[in-house]
Amino acid sequence: MEALLGNERLKSGLAAAFASDRLSHCYLLAGPEGSGKHSLARILAAAMECTEGAKRPCGHCLQCRKVLDGVHPDVITVDDPAKKTVTVEQIRQARADVYVKPNEGRRKIYVIPRAMDMNPAAQNALLKVIEEPPDYGAFLLLTDAAERLLPTIRSRSVTLRLSPLTEAEGLKALAERCPGKDPDARAAAWARSEGWLGQALRLLEAGESLAPETQSFAERFARRDKLGLTELLAPLERQKREQLIPLFQQWIELLSQALAVRAGQPGRWEAAERVGRSRTSGEALKALRSLQRALALLQGNVSPGAVCGALQVWLDVQE
Numbered sequence: 001m002e003a004l005l006g007n008e009r010l011k012s013g014l015a016a017a018f019a020s021d022r023l024s025h026c027y028l029l030a031g032p033e034g035s036g037k038h039s040l041a042r043i044l045a046a047a048m049e050c051t052e053g054a055k056r057p058c059g060h061c062l063q064c065r066k067v068l069d070g071v072h073p074d075v076i077t078v079d080d081p082a083k084k085t086v087t088v089e090q091i092r093q094a095r096a097d098v099y100v101k102p103n104e105g106r107r108k109i110y111v112i113p114r115a116m117d118m119n120p121a122a123q124n125a126l127l128k129v130i131e132e133p134p135d136y137g138a139f140l141l142l143t144d145a146a147e148r149l150l151p152t153i154r155s156r157s158v159t160l161r162l163s164p165l166t167e168a169e170g171l172k173a174l175a176e177r178c179p180g181k182d183p184d185a186r187a188a189a190w191a192r193s194e195g196w197l198g199q200a201l202r203l204l205e206a207g208e209s210l211a212p213e214t215q216s217f218a219e220r221f222a223r224r225d226k227l228g229l230t231e232l233l234a235p236l237e238r239q240k241r242e243q244l245i246p247l248f249q250q251w252i253e254l255l256s257q258a259l260a261v262r263a264g265q266p267g268r269w270e271a272a273e274r275v276g277r278s279r280t281s282g283e284a285l286k287a288l289r290s291l292q293r294a295l296a297l298l299q300g301n302v303s304p305g306a307v308c309g310a311l312q313v314w315l316d317v318q319e
């Protein structure tokens, strides 16, 4: 349970359910990238399989350890990262498989890490099994946008909504996990993370090293290269949400620094200096707002393809 930081109310509710073994057979784990959905899924799966009676999940019985190490044969991930969506075939396969008794566990648990990427046919197929699952069957649906699931699925699930960490919790966790990093860098990453530890860690890791796409964006934006920007954005349409979010966050940081340069302050990045020297404050601010809008859409339920398409139009307006 300690693997999930913060979220005290959620955890005490779950602890009570675990203690009395009142577990639902379908949970909806909702929260943005980096909010702890995967940690929570492991805790739930371990609690379902744990053989210790007193305090589930105990974390040290054989069943717990297998779940936590990701090698439990009855905890099955339903996902193919090569595919854009979760298909009806994948769900049908899980549905057929759930009627085969567990190998060694008390439960047979299906984890769907991108539940929001199930198309309506897949969702309907899932609905059939969560309406009447075998006693031992359980489904953990991870999603960044609960509203993209059918109301019928939501009404048959227990929704666990993750909360952002407080600043004190977040900074403490960053200090523990990244003791070698400069405290200022940790604070800066935290400030841009919106309270989600996973995002702060990613930002901290990316650190001061700029993505090649950020270098290209800075160069092309600085020289008003309209075609170049289109060529940069087009292939990004096929990237995953979780790859684009940190990239757009870096572009936002770049433009914020460019604005500071315009205001006479030094930019931390050379690329920001260049943008600040080449474009007006008004232009940098407009682009910054466009990117913030794109980021918000991406963190909502809009597809990377649609967001990149819209961004091309918005950035075009500046030219």
Ligand SMILES: [Zn+2]
Pocket (backbone or CB within 6 Å): 049, 050, 051, 052, 057, 058, 059, 060, 061, 062, 063, 064, 065
């Ligand atoms: Zn255990």
